[in-house]
Amino acid sequence: MDVNPRKIPRQARACATVEAIIVATAQLLTEQGFETLTTARAAERAGVSVGSLYQYFPNKQALAAAVVDHYGEKFATTFVRAIEEGSRGTLRESVGAMIHAALVSHPHGPELHRTLIEVARRVARDEKNAEISSRIARTIEKILAGHREEIAPDLDLADAAALVETVLETVAHRAVEGHPVSIAGDMAGQCRRLILAYLTSPARG
Amino acid sequence: MDVNPRKIPRQARACATVEAIIVATAQLLTEQGFETLTTARAAERAGVSVGSLYQYFPNKQALAAAVVDHYGEKFATTFVRAIEEGSRGTLRESVGAMIHAALVSHPHGPELHRTLIEVARRVARDEKNAEISSRIARTIEKILAGHREEIAPDLDLADAAALVETVLETVAHRAVEGHPVSIAGDMAGQCRRLILAYLTSPARG
Amino acid sequence: MDVNPRKIPRQARACATVEAIIVATAQLLTEQGFETLTTARAAERAGVSVGSLYQYFPNKQALAAAVVDHYGEKFATTFVRAIEEGSRGTLRESVGAMIHAALVSHPHGPELHRTLIEVARRVARDEKNAEISSRIARTIEKILAGHREEIAPDLDLADAAALVETVLETVAHRAVEGHPVSIAGDMAGQCRRLILAYLTSPARG
Amino acid sequence: MDVNPRKIPRQARACATVEAIIVATAQLLTEQGFETLTTARAAERAGVSVGSLYQYFPNKQALAAAVVDHYGEKFATTFVRAIEEGSRGTLRESVGAMIHAALVSHPHGPELHRTLIEVARRVARDEKNAEISSRIARTIEKILAGHREEIAPDLDLADAAALVETVLETVAHRAVEGHPVSIAGDMAGQCRRLILAYLTSPARG
DNA sequence: AATGAATGAGTATTCATTCAT
DNA sequence: CATGAATGAATACTCATTCAT
DSSP states (O other), X not given: OOOSOSOOOOSHHHHHHXXXXXXXXXXXXXXXXXXXXXXXXXXXXXXXXXXXXXXXXXXXXXXHHHHHHHHHHHHHHHHHHHHHHTOSSOHHHHHHHHHHHHHHOOTTOHHHHHHHHHHHHHXXXXXXXXXXXXXXXXXXXXXXXXXXXXXXXXXXXXXXXXXXXXXXXXXXXXXXXXXXXXXSSXXXXXXXXXXXXXXXXXXXX | OOOXXXXXXXXXXXXXXXXXXXXXXXXXXXXXXXXXXOHXXXXXXXXXXXXXXXXXXXXXXXXXXXXXXXXXXXXXXXXHHHHXXXXXXXXXXXXXHHHHHHHHOOTTHHHHHHHHHHHHHHTTOHHHHHHHHHHHXXXXXXXXXXXXXXXXXXXXXXXXXXXXXXXXXXXXXXXXXXXXXXXXXXXXXXXXXXXXXXXXXXXXX | OOOSOSOOOOSHHHHHXXXXXXXXXXXXXXXXXXXXXXXXXXXXXXXXXXXXXXXXXXXXXXXXXXXHHHHHHHHHHHHXXXXXXXXXXXXXXXXXXXXXXHHHOOTXXXXXXXHHHHHHHHTTOHHXXXXXXXXXXXXXXXXXXXXXXXXXXXXXXXHHHHHHHHHHHHHHHHHHHTOTTSOSSOHHHHHHHHHHHHHHSOTTO | XXXXXXXXXXXXXXXXXXXXXXHHHXXXXXXXXXXXXXXXXXXXXXXXXXXXXXXHOSSHHHHHHHHHHHHHHHHHHHHHHHHHHTOSSOHHHHHHHHHHHHHHOOTTHHHHHHHHHHHHHHTTOHHHHHHHHHHHHHHHHHHHHTTGGGSOTTSOHHHHHHHHHHHHHHXXXXXXXXXXXXXXXXXXXXXXXXXXXXXXXXXXX
16 A cells, blocks of 8 residues: 655645645644544545545655655654753753653643554554654764763664664653653653663662 | 443353454454454454354444453463573573563464554553553562562662563564664673663662 | 446345345446446435445445346346247257347346446446356357257367357347348348358358 | 537638647547547647636536547548458458458547447537448448349348448457457457358348 | 636545344 | 344555656
8 A cells, every 4th residue: 555645745835735735634633533533524624625635645644655655754853952952961860851751742742642653553654653763762862972981882873773762752752641650740750860870780680 | 432341142052153253353453463453354254254253342432452462361360370480590581571562472463463552552451451460560579579689779679660560562563663773683692781780770770 | 447236135015125236227228328327316316215225235336236147147048048948949940949039028128228238338348248258158058059060070169169159249249239230121130141151161261 | 418519710820739739639639538638738739728728628528528639530430441342252252351450440549439339429520420321321322332233132221231331340349358259269250251151141140 | 718727526436334034 | 032134433555747857
């Protein structure tokens, strides 16, 4: 199943149409999930006809994929910038900034963020998510490199960055989902402790 | 939407029917996913008529929910027993056993495990998943309590257990999904280091 | 595209349903052609729901194919019997009977006959038509064999039968279509002359 | 439904556009049939916009009709010329020429020829086909008139021409369609025999 | 005249669910 | 209780046609 947009709009009017469709779809996805998303409803919400929708998106999945890509991109950019800017100080501060970013920096609200995660799977956009994970992991690695001397010397920075990214992602998901087994009140604190302990403990623990 | 089974079968034959339906549904779910599951196919695979299926399950979601509950239960039991039995030795060994269990002990194969996770969401069975998480967390807490002296004294064991459970679950998912940002080769090793560092490092890192 | 019926009805009720659907479809096909045939309309006309239609026919073409098969079969039987019964007398009389049959013996009216021809193509049922042609040609060959001595000795009877069948078919079509270049008033007469001349003229003409 | 072209282009550029559209449509018709022909694709293939297409053709049928007319005209001309030129010799030779023409002289290849036959029906252009048949029949009649003395005196030449035209058309169709009940190997030979026998046999067979 | 974006009625097809037998 | 025929609302997607630019 082809999930690529059918054509990129050239005229201004067409651009507006596509934008409206993506926004409308994101709303519906957030409110009702992928199952109940309907091309007709998406078009209606966007204030255009179904025909117009299909002019740009060959099928329902392509539409959802466009939403995932659109907002995923935005999210990655925001997140990367947030942790870069928060990393001027100590390692401890940097890690704190990362956790903070994971918990709050969804440029579009946690609802939509949760939706995107869920939808990405159903739409063969796992690669997109993976790419974003990678981008973030690389950024983290750079930041860690700036604190090399504080980190256990036998730790491979790439591995460590990957693990940290994983933890951040998990924490973000659980926060967003209101998962009951989240670390009681002080999730942020526990999480920082986890990461710092991992980074700074010498081998053999 | 009511997701509860319509009635509990009393006679042996009826029990077998229900069992067959659940097994058949689980198979279809694993092979083709939730989207393509149909009550007709489930009934056919189980060797009964749709009518019979509806005798026991009021609707499609109830059917899926039954599958989730059935196998979720099995999984929790297996997992809890596995980590309990692996916890006779040192803290280090216990943690190793937990990770091992997370990576391998899906009594029904990772395929179905993955499916169940996915389906549970679609069927408002998050509570079921949550309950399982809790059960596992409590078991972990008990195990940690057995090694209190090795663990940083300021760590709240419930919090710690929750965090550990979270990490284990994440690791299990990523393994099952083949997530690309998994910790390079030695996921198990990195993971153990993470957990042990967290548990044993004194406050302040 | 699969054009075979989905299942053969077992219960009486189901049989009636299928019958009704085929009849209704034949009517619509006759009245409006294949293009405008709609599964919904066919079901409605048959007095059943679309769902029921799809229980027996996997798609629109299969439905049309069923009609073609159903009536094609009837037609072939009627036609073959008609020319066999009309062939008790002379060669001249036999040929006359064939032409007569071609012009009148559509058990279901020429309208539907025309429709069937047209539809058969669109539905990959050419083989069906071909098979019917063959059956008729073989019958004609048998009849001709009964008059061997009157027929030019160098004529291959199979070839001759094929040609005669072709002519009959063409004549039938043109009659049914009201083709303007049909042989003025006396199509039947001209046609008999054509065939008899062909059969009885010595080689080299 | 109006099937006439919307306007006749006067300027050279417009003429070229119309020509391009007709050619493109004919290609699509040949490659994919009438069912899948869309105005958008026709326009695209012709290198113009849909809007332009609708400037000249009020609707899809008109477009198809134009194609039928355009190539039908060409075909008739070619065919008539071919049989006229082949009729300088004996009756036998003339008939041979006709058959040859029927089998080969499709100025645009049998594929397109077949398509045109099929499309003509769907587009209420039967008259066009009828007119072509008439034209050809009249030409045949003229040719037959040149051999009056060889032909059975009681045969009406118009009737005979009509019958001959019918046979030629049938043969051409079957050849183009690869009809299985075609006269074994020597279709041309059998056909000539058929026609000559008809023309020259005295009444009463 | 040309363009191509927008329209929306129309169609095939599926599938959860009911109910007569 | 079991069966499976019947239902029909729901949905994705197409395409002839129009019209603002």
